[in-house]
Amino acid sequence: MRFFSDNAAPVCPEVMTAIAAANQVDTAYDGDALSKRLDGAFSDLFGTSVAALWVSSGTAANSLALAALAQSHQSVLCHDEAHIQIDECGAPEFYTGGAKLLLVGGEGAKLTPDAVTARLATIRTGDVHHMQPAALSITNATEYGLVYTPDQVAALGEVAKARGLGFHMDGARFANAVVNLGCDPGDLTWRAGIDALSFGFVKNGGLSAEALIFFDPELAAATRYRRKRAGHLLSKGRFAAAQILAMLEDDVWLRNARAANGGARRIADAAGDRLVHPVEANELFVRMTADEAASLRAQGFDFYDWSPGVIRLVLSWSQPDAEVAALGAAIAAL
């Protein structure tokens, strides 16, 4: 029973069906009929005109977004536990040509306007010795499964705009955030100042396609070249577009995230005081002795040791009810 990562989960049936249906001759790269539908589909979803590009990983989406917002001699503010800082082997530096991530602390990998403002204050505007800030990047839901509300995003957006920064959201688990908030995706993004969104599908039931959304379509122009230059312009792009369109249709993306969040909620109820953070998406960080963790593993549960005394559990869209119930019971029984 795997609670290790939503990355390892299966692909949802709608996506598999769409891939099979896309298997016919069409124009290569992103000249096919499906790829051409992306801009419209996301413009409808967000209620504004956007440019949407498929890429095959969240790391590619994040890095292309940052490269659109920051030049190589500039810097990007993010949380010191952000995925772009910790887990992407320097992809932001690679794609931007060496921009620096300026780190800001905060509980649960969440940034606050005050913390960002304070960090910005340490950089002298116009001083050529300092990499001038050009972008702010947040993750929603965060790496600890916390969710920024539209108001919280908007407050950060104001800080960003006041300093002239672009604003990026790493939405590897954007669906989980939207489901938790029950909000309009537009309220959580462009109406709150977001310029570029890495809209994750793979963790949420996709196979190999993420969407990179630019709320200012102009920002996508150079990105199309950078995507090619990075080897991310797939020959048979229709299969990437097909995955995304399948998950947008009938709100499959929300259904899947609801399932994952729901499972997490049930485990959270069982874990009670053991929780390190509130559970707002599909991840749980649970205090546990090494013996307790070993006991769970002996019962067949697979998960990640986060830090001494803390394990991480991630629920996927496809987690069987029985597994969730079993894990909840096992934790309650510790």
Added chain:
Amino acid sequence: MRFFSDNAAPVCPEVMTAIAAANQVDTAYDGDALSKRLDGAFSDLFGTSVAALWVSSGTAANSLALAALAQSHQSVLCHDEAHIQIDECGAPEFYTGGAKLLLVGGEGAKLTPDAVTARLATIRTGDVHHMQPAALSITNATEYGLVYTPDQVAALGEVAKARGLGFHMDGARFANAVVNLGCDPGDLTWRAGIDALSFGFVKNGGLSAEALIFFDPELAAATRYRRKRAGHLLSKGRFAAAQILAMLEDDVWLRNARAANGGARRIADAAGDRLVHPVEANELFVRMTADEAASLRAQGFDFYDWSPGVIRLVLSWSQPDAEVAALGAAIAAL
């Protein structure tokens, strides 16, 4: 009837079946059971111990290969019509951190030992003003559908080794070359001095997976980091591995290439003196007036205008016999 590009062709059934079969929980990235089989499968195929990494495009494979062979202050020799020079939007420069492609001419996008030797002679060894050559890259089959024989590769390999260069083969159409030659894949690669091979599957019936083969497995070590850093370490890598393994099994890759080459052969017979180059793979370059080209298009044939008076035809693994026959007849009737 599309003779535009093998990129646009469908995915072969074995690959689709393998993707469906891979749809179950497994370890993320390349920790799954299928990805772990790649080194062995390619080591068996080539008759030597190799490291094999999946990536999602030929551009990524080529660029990662070059980054393993050349540092940012060095240079790579290639044909002046090579895909890496013309069609990848600077991916080699991006991945190597700015290495320069040194261009060499040659009929049909083929390099000769003499031409490479002459180009190398223009670079003063040890002169810090000159980007010292570090690698030689050839495409087999070439961008014009010509094939290097094992002896021809080996002759270039000797030139490369004599100057201490790494030797890369862009094998986007490697299968087509092997089928044409009827040779052992090892004879066309490592036994002829090749260090890294971009082994193409997408043009030959795959969906989104190419294999990057290092004949010296040590070369793969840093590449694993560079692949992650480029956003090419897919979360659900098992689907990439599944595609490749399916095409290796029962020699599907050879069967598909045989079909494509065979179709090209039939068109070539019809085109006769119109051919600009010998037809050794699945591409044809055919002399044709604008009126003749228009006439073919009016009959429903879709293709690429290569240069004034020359069209390009590409046959795919799935080209229906009837389409091939029809095109052959139409050309003969011009």
Added chain:
Amino acid sequence: MRFFSDNAAPVCPEVMTAIAAANQVDTAYDGDALSKRLDGAFSDLFGTSVAALWVSSGTAANSLALAALAQSHQSVLCHDEAHIQIDECGAPEFYTGGAKLLLVGGEGAKLTPDAVTARLATIRTGDVHHMQPAALSITNATEYGLVYTPDQVAALGEVAKARGLGFHMDGARFANAVVNLGCDPGDLTWRAGIDALSFGFVKNGGLSAEALIFFDPELAAATRYRRKRAGHLLSKGRFAAAQILAMLEDDVWLRNARAANGGARRIADAAGDRLVHPVEANELFVRMTADEAASLRAQGFDFYDWSPGVIRLVLSWSQPDAEVAALGAAIAAL
């Protein structure tokens, strides 16, 4: 008697005096009084408002200029024997983050509008597979000592502007060109469409300072950061500014170039039919057998073997008259 390179020549007395005079406390980097005078001095010289930055080498000036004009996924057209292509160990690629130099041929390292137009025609506008051209770079005087006239520059400038390209002039020997033409420096640059000029001083009697001139001062903004980031923002920048100001004052830069060109003229007269190119600046390319070259060397003349049967002679601002006379006589006597 060294006719090897103007790089090796001494520093002219005005520069040495200015360096000595600058040796007092002042603000670091480019905050000193002398550095602040550069914009004005060059604006006066060119008759338009410019931004002028000192850097310590022509390679740095060229590369910073190109980085201001081309993004990493774009390309720069230049002659295939341009210094930026051949002799800078990939500095343009380094500073631009991997932009590609697209090469154009032409006699004497000179580009013509037709040749540039033809090269541009090979790049499909808006095709993401092709690095879109963003800049044109010429060298004046060229690497073969030929000079572009204001009209010739303007004709290239028109081609550049028509395609939306920035236009850079590598003026390592700009002084020699201006002296040859007897023209207004503004006519040879911004009035002919030049956006950025590497204005060389070191070969012409300076010690370690070149000027990078932006005719659109806005272009300098990001360059100030890139200069720092490249380690070219010197702590004691006043010594760089002092050199440049000393050479502008009383037209020392023209006097020095006149001396070098004049020496070349005298050797040219002696060389007659041996000349490979017209002599328009301070370089000569002279046909000569290996025996003849050896004979000159035996008489104490030092120079560079350019290619089989051709030697290169470079005259410096400080070449003693006697040496010039001796070399002329020696060549005439061969």
Added chain:
Amino acid sequence: MRFFSDNAAPVCPEVMTAIAAANQVDTAYDGDALSKRLDGAFSDLFGTSVAALWVSSGTAANSLALAALAQSHQSVLCHDEAHIQIDECGAPEFYTGGAKLLLVGGEGAKLTPDAVTARLATIRTGDVHHMQPAALSITNATEYGLVYTPDQVAALGEVAKARGLGFHMDGARFANAVVNLGCDPGDLTWRAGIDALSFGFVKNGGLSAEALIFFDPELAAATRYRRKRAGHLLSKGRFAAAQILAMLEDDVWLRNARAANGGARRIADAAGDRLVHPVEANELFVRMTADEAASLRAQGFDFYDWSPGVIRLVLSWSQPDAEVAALGAAIAAL
């Protein structure tokens, strides 16, 4: 009376004399007689065979050193207030092609073995998601004027070697550290595990030359290309070499640093309890109200406001005794 920065100070007479003496024809770049003496001069100084390259700024020296030790997908540990992190506009990222600086805290910008060990423990060895550490960089004297002893360096060197890291010392104020310690330069560097040293001369009385020392001469090979590629291979390199040789001769570098440190010592005695850090080199950080700072400025003293309630004073090699006495008295009188 400027206590703002040692960067702004004059050049010492020996250097000016050496520059004047170098003003004669010699081979360009680093082929001249003076440049060729550098390896030997520094090998003598350090008591081991080294490779020594001149560059024109500390930023260039630091970045070239890091590029020799870390690849673009790797990381470099340094203090979170290190010059390479704060004040070089991303030069390390530029030169390494995007390596990441991993930050470590510590009083007075000093690292301890424990802090470094703890930071290293957060990076999973061999995990491709994490930029693997490749180098450790310290500044001696630190950005707060503290000095690492040979034993302290050696203890860090052991940590570095145990993890396979290269070890770099930013010695912008190396002279001040050596003078403070009265130690053998070899004991403070290679015998303590240092692989590359940025040996500063400009802050200590030089004009525009720093030395980059590789204690493993092999490390210099690629650096020679990178120096050219960065535009730091000066045409008339003899003037850079001359500066350095002049400061090594008769221990001018030690004499100058002794003067600067001595001045700082005198101010420190006057400042007493106001000192934020011990004064071990030529910098002082002094607690002071805004009114007190204004009073000093009104008396003609120029300095830098470091942080609320703290000013920074830097003594140069040429600080007049009277200025030092006056400042000491003024502080004592506050």
